[in-house]
Amino acid sequence: MGAKDRTRDFMKQAIELARRNVNGSNGGPFGAVVVKDGKVIAEGNNQVTSLQDPTAHAEVQAIRKACQALGTFDLSGCEIYSSCEPCPMCLGAIYWARPARVYFGATRQDAARAGFDDDLIYSEINVAPERRKIPMKQIRLDETDSVFSAWNSKEDKIRY
């Protein structure tokens, strides 16, 4: 089987997880898998409403499970297949996990047409913090900077 066929198969597996969510009551219609060395090492499906966890998107769940499986906080060399373009939260999670590559199916606009805020959140990122729909305001105290300087001097820190 060629590389292109395998890519389609992994994507189909992510979509199948999304489809099961339509039939069940875990959360939104999204699925994702993490692949390493040509094998699926973790599956994730959206569990926002069933776990009462707004961060339990398919990609986040798959990344967390893959890290548990591998015993690391770093997914270097892995690929992530998601049934839909990652929202900003999941995109951030992907950058922190550092896989080699991501494949996605539907787009943020498709998600918006199904009632999800992915596209809205992408738009909000480029709005000044205080003018966002959720206003965000900086409060800099004397203590604010001292934490980073202490971190910079910490000798036994684990970088990520």
Added chain:
Amino acid sequence: MGAKDRTRDFMKQAIELARRNVNGSNGGPFGAVVVKDGKVIAEGNNQVTSLQDPTAHAEVQAIRKACQALGTFDLSGCEIYSSCEPCPMCLGAIYWARPARVYFGATRQDAARAGFDDDLIYSEINVAPERRKIPMKQIRLDETDSVFSAWNSKEDKIRY
């Protein structure tokens, strides 16, 4: 005590969580609290390296704990205080949780100077998916669209 003083106190509590992380070995120097009706209902500190979970940022942990405490996936009416500007992952998590307002201490540039990728990830969002440092490619299959149409027709779905 005035509203401004209380805001400073909640921010100090978030920074204190960050400071404890500098002294301990949980993860990066970041802390956050969720406040409802003038009381802290959840604390979060970065636990990326100790939990081997790249999504375990302070804001994400605080949001998860607050939702568990309230038994909901929605933080309407709450405020979030974070020792540092939320990264794109945490910003996305905040939009999905829908608090009323966010206060943050340090900036993404401060985080970058301490060796964290927050600012880099913000830059990557505006790069075309295939040209990102982690390349992201769309693969649209016949099944891709059918999941959202099935979701749109689902009568007992729980929206979030």
